[in-house]
Amino acid sequence: MNADIRPIRTPAEQAILASLGTVPEGGDRLADLRRAAARSFEENGLPHRRVEEWKYTDLRALMREAVPVAGTAAVAEAEARARLLRGVEARRIVIANGAVVPELSDLADLEQGLVVTTFSAAVAAGDEALSRLGGIVPSRYDASLALNTALAKDGVVITVAPGARIERPVHVAHVFAGASAAAMYTRSLVVVGAGAALTYAESFEGPDGLAYQANAATEFVVGDEAHLDVVRLQEDGASAFHLATLLFDVGRDSQVHTFTFSLGASVARTSLYATLSGADSHVGFNGASLLKGRQHADTTLYVDHQVPGCESRELFKHVLDDASRGVFQGKIVVRQAAQKTDGRMMSRALVLGDEAEMDNKPELEIFADDVQCGHGATCGAIDDELLFYLRARGIPMKEAQSLLVQAFVGEAIETVEHEGLREALIERAESWLAARA
Amino acid sequence: MALLDIENLHAKIDGEHGKEILKGLSLKVNPGEVHAIMGPNGSGKSTLSYILAGKEDYEVTDGTVTLEGEDLLEMEIDERAAKGVFLAFQYPVEVPGVATMTFLRAALNAQRKKRGEAEISTPDFLRLVREKAGHLGINQDMLKRGVNVGFSGGEKKRAEILQMAVLEPKLCVLDETDSGLDIDALKVVSEGVNALRSPDRAMIVITHYQRLLNHIVPDFVHVMNQGRIVRSGGKELALELEANGYAEYQQDAA
Ligand SMILES: Nc1ncnc2c1ncn2[C@@H]1O[C@H](COP(=O)(O)OP(=O)(O)O)[C@@H](O)[C@H]1O
């Protein structure tokens, strides 16, 4: 095929292109980034199955509807809808329809060393922190991220000063509170200074009936000897699209742990890009997806070991009920300089539904010679012997399945260090199981 | 009425060419009785215990099994447990991620619910488990761990008896509970089992060796071979088997 022949634009692509027309002109760096991102989308459009990274998640085929960019949400509506992680003691910031709702956000009385502003305010003020934005560039064009860069309206910008250890988690609660389907683009930036510590949580939710689109990207810049825990809970509405990008740049001797929990949306794609640019750090990227009906959830992970002595651990669990589909793609790259790298990646799927499907694609790309790396993937039904054992003690079938599924997912959730968040995630898993019983 | 009544039970491995394992087995067990079933490896002892518990790998082709007059074979696995059937497994599985306490509580409450009884309160449950566990030398750490995870062979068997003690079944089926136990562990386990003997509880003790029956003294001993009970007697039959082995019965069957 001639490279110049572009496929016909889908209605969704046309709507996005129309939105791109609104990317502001201007001379600053962000505007340049936005224009470059818009241009790359114009050239490439939505990714389809012939694009390697999107092989199992053909966005062009899946996302057909054109939806306008979301308008401002009513405060009362946003407040009523922001339910996730409410029981966790945290500094809460509510983003509704893609914009921070100041009335619902706790932006005052910041701890010493913590700065929290909105993305829109940072852009308007030409905030210095934004110079870090766009610092982590995926090796290949990523449509979801490009659209986010071009169109992001709001989000949060968090800076933790060197040495500041912030005890109370910061929780950014994203909600869709519109009356008809719309698209939201949010961009956040979290800069954790040298020797600083932060626990950051984000949640996503919205009504079941609307095919709204949530596109959220968060960049994490982690300094030397810093500590960052990220917990992400995605429970977007059953008809929604959820496109997420998490980008990490990790300095020396740091600890970064993430847990991404996907339960919602009709189609969800979570891409994680991590660049380990400082030696001797320890990162753990873990997560779980609990899917039912015809849900589709894709987690794609790219960990780039650029320097020596880092340890990375990845553990992802999928529970697939009904005719749902899970995708895990994980790639660990170990550059020539990254000697003594220790990288281990594991993906496990538990298939409950007769028509459910799992696609696992773990990869290692190693250019250094003195490394320890491994990956594994398993996929299977609940062990009959275990089920029989539980049932033989009087536990009915559904409850026995629930206990075993909970145990399966629990192994991953256990990696969440913050007790309140960990318990909240366990509660979400239990509630998912209770709904299926 | 017998507690358990097995009549001419025939069963085969499920599937088109599954081989027949039980070939006309009959056994009546009354409340309060302890029956020992002995027999060479491969005679079908575990198969019998699995069929009583409801394992789905077997197909009953003939015969009947009733529990207090009700058709046991028609009952779901969990229903049998709620009605009082308990199998102490020959090889208890490990259940990672499900703490023993959680598991015991789920089992006890599920059984109570099915019987129309109220759930046990947390303090009552903790007291119950602590007391029973103490007698069996099972410590708090083991109770917090995943069911049987990292337990030694002996610990697994003790954990089975703990479950039995907590669930208080009417019919206990013990499948080679003595295998893999040293003499001290055997004592602890046997004492645990004996503590559960009562006029309204019956036991079927499956074993390959007479040794266990010195500790758990049976009312009846049955010899099983090739899917049938080929001889029944009192406890002295166990001693005779110990002295002479199973060769005589195996030849008879051949
Ligand atoms: N699930 C099964 N699949 C195939 N063969 C089986 C199965 N269960 C038992 N058997 C066979 O049935 C026979 C009886 O086994 P089992 O009941 O375990 O005997 P025992 O407990 O007396 O040693 C053996 O030959 C065994 O190999």
Ligand SMILES: [Mg+2]
């Ligand atoms: Mg056996």
